[in-house]
Amino acid sequence: ARCVLNKCETMVLKDNHSIWFEQVSEDTISSSNIDQSHDSILTMSLGTDDLNDVCKAVSDCVDWIRLGLELGLKYSRLQKIEIKRLRDVPSCMRDMIAAWLGKKDKVMKEGVPTWKQLIQALKNIGEI
Numbered sequence: 001a002r003c004v005l006n007k008c009e010t011m012v013l014k015d016n017h018s019i020w021f022e023q024v025s026e027d028t029i030s031s032s033n034i035d036q037s038h039d040s041i042l043t044m045s046l047g048t049d050d051l052n053d054v055c056k057a058v059s060d061c062v063d064w065i066r067l068g069l070e071l072g073l074k075y076s077r078l079q080k081i082e083i084k085r086l087r088d089v090p091s092c093m094r095d096m097i098a099a100w101l102g103k104k105d106k107v108m109k110e111g112v113p114t115w116k117q118l119i120q121a122l123k124n125i126g127e128i
Contacts, residue, residue, distance in 0.1 A: 042116040048101045054118065055094050061127050064089060068096040070121040071113075072106040 046054065061067055068078045077099060085091035099105070101113055110117055122128045 042119075043114050046101055046113040046115065046118075048098060051094070051098055051101060054097050054101065057118070058093065058097065058122070058127075059090075061093065061122065063125060063127070064093040064096050066125045067121055067127070068100070070124050071096075071100045071117065072109055073099055074105040077105055 058064075058067065065075075065078050065082070068081075069075060073096065078096060081092050081095045081099070085095060100107055103113070107113065119128070
């Protein structure tokens with residue numbers, strides 16, 4: 001597998017990371033192909049229709065509150081989610097991602113939600 005987002009080394013993939021990778025043979029790789037594919041995936045605008053894919057991509061993330069803050073959501077919103085979902089992490093994560101994809105709070109300060117923003121937020125909190 002070849003990482004199409006960070007041009008990283010070959011690695012064994014978990015199912016929930018498959019959106020970031022594609023199976024390719026060495027003879028099909030061209031630099032311009034990779035760059036165009038890479039850029040279009042990273043900057044693609046995400047919306048609430050992408051909730052399931054985004055939730056799968058972050059399912060290993062431990063600190064959903066820090067991720068939510070990094071994505072531009074207000075702490076008060078995250079607290080309400082935590083209370084509403086009785087601290088059930090998968091439910092809290094889903095509601096937090098839905099709020100991000102729904103462009104709540106300060107999300108639009110950085111532009112529309114994209115894979116690039118999500119990846120950077122995960123990096124910033126030490127999840128990847």
